[in-house]
Amino acid sequence: MTGTFVGMPPFPSAARTALADTQLRANLAHATSTIRAKRAGVVAEVDGWEELRLAGAAIKDNTLLHLDEHLLRLEESLTARGATVHWARDAAEACAVVVDIAKRYGAEEVVKVKSMATAEIDLNSALEAEGIAAWETDLAELIVQLGDDLPSHILVPAIHRNRAEIREIFRSSMGSVGRPAPEDLSDEPARLAEAARLHLREKFLRAKVAVSGANFAVADSGTLVVVESEGNGRMCLTLPEVLVSVVGIEKVVPTWSDLDVFLQLLPRSSTGERMNPYTSTWSGVTPGDGPQEVHVVLLDNGRTRALADEVGRQALRCIRCSACLNVCPVYERTGGHAYGSVYPGPIGAILNPLLKGVGVDDQTDSLPYASSLCGACFEACPVRIDIPSVLVDLRAQVVDAHRAPRHRVPKAEAVAMKGAAFTFGSGSRLGAAERASSLFGRLAGRAGRRTLPGGRRLLGRIPGPGAAWTDARDLPVPPAESFRAWWRRTGGRG
């Protein structure tokens, strides 16, 4: 019932469309600035935040270094506690496991805890194809699902919607899949939440099978952890008879005490709260209490590929907090859909190419370039993922994947970079290029309609390759004399 990211155009083109959506721009500017301020406030009050970040990064790095051992330990602990562990190499295998369990149970519907892993593998479509309805119970996911929309944020998938739009979605769509919205529904947040609660309650009480992800999987105790704000997760994790959790293999932490660090880092970085309202933990099956059949699907789906990338593997530290999205000036303006993935923003710009590999499709290859490399993401990341460095490394991988074989004509950009490398290889070659550009400047200056203080001419719109710059920005013509020429003329040393 929800849309698909398949076939999305590359970022520059998708962004152009998004930038023209004034409602989207206003909604995102408002939402991201609110959450940025909240996060900044609760992070500033923690003494030793930097030490916590370092600890979080170190725990994840050490775990990833021996990931195989920790995963086997996790499987052993989970099995000992009565859970069934499944290993899935890719999305298709993971979906098949969940579909199989639901069908075995004769389920016509499942309730879902908000989960990035199941969004990544598009589990809802796989279930739907088998005639099983998957109900999202997180408020924002519900808004996306009812609106036949796509998620645009990791934490708040409906961040691109304002409350007036949400009211419309509830009024027009709730009735077709369950309890309708009240006739007199207003756009007050409390009334909207009430409508969602009443709509969802029926589903919580009826469903026999629940599907979740996990924020953390503790190897030594065989415990899965879900961190949430609304209590819908607690409903799904306790009421149904069968619980299936799809967990990325990078979610494992070695010990229970490691949670100490992450449960401080995560809520402050994601919702800007000191502590999230609900933290649910479960270790296999507890007889007579909660789901009596517990499955865990350990998902690779490109994670081992990312792990093999020496620079990029740090992306597997990610705890899906969304702090990088909220501080990103690109994300704030384009929104999440332009990234063409359930993982948008700076982390998406590195995670998607790392999981899928570069040089395969233009959309994925465009993502490492969807950043001005301003570094705000790295500064905000609670596990210190150096996103700008990974972006640059991925750009190099994209370029190398496209290096023209002899029989193909290279891209204009590649030719320009080769030319620049030659020109910048020596001062005298650059000097010659500058003399040519000064001559150009003297000629082009006559065409310039505006001048800078001091009389230097500016170019307005020019056609051709210069259009990308000059469509919206004036450009000074090259000066009559470069610094180098001035230095030489006035007898400077060196």
Place this chain on the structure above:
Amino acid sequence: MVTCINDAMFPETGKAVVRLLRRLGVEVEFPSSQTCCAQPMVNTGYLDEAVPVVRNFVDSFAGYDAVVTPSGSCAGSARHQHGLVARRSGDQGLADAVDRVSPAVYELSEFLVDVLGVEDVGAYFPHTVTYHPTCHSLRMLGVGDRPTRLLRAVRGLRLIDLPRAEECCGFGGTFAVKNADTSVAMGSDKARHVRSTGAEVVVAGDNSCLMHIGGLLSRQRSGVRVMHLAEILASTESSPTAKEHPVDAAEAPR
């Protein structure tokens, strides 16, 4: 290090640095073999193409006590990216040369405040300005409040805080043309914040960012101009604008 963009497009900034440093008693040379820090190649993903440019950089600047540059971005490139390029190339000699040269690279405000130990450089600039901290100077180098300390000590200058100052202007090197629409959207917001201050001049430590912000402000006929920090710090009562050669008698160390 004047930087390629200043050399080819904004020579007045290079002249201002020379003038300012000589006024402060620093012996300045411009090794004419210098070209570019290689950042345009590195940040676009052309790391192989960056190798000869990094090699030329270390050859040009080897042996100097300090390599001063009026660009946070180029200083950041030299300090944080040259090592990566050199190691990736497999040329150990180049990697060693980078390890010797890159720690000597200073962004202008770092050199003035940390090495020379000055905040009042004797400048005079009777205008209202607002300061945009460029991303690489702020987050890659961590120059902090050094530029604004220098600006506050300039006689006649009135400094107005820029709203959302620490947000990127949207230049981002080749991002400005590869993702021109997003770049312009970011720059338009920056320009709006600049205009909201009522300042006559927006100042920054990187002419690349200023070319982008200034290009938007000019297209809008905003009546706000951009200036590099070095040009403001070089202005004095006796010589409010850059003149001819900086070693003129009037510019001798005080």
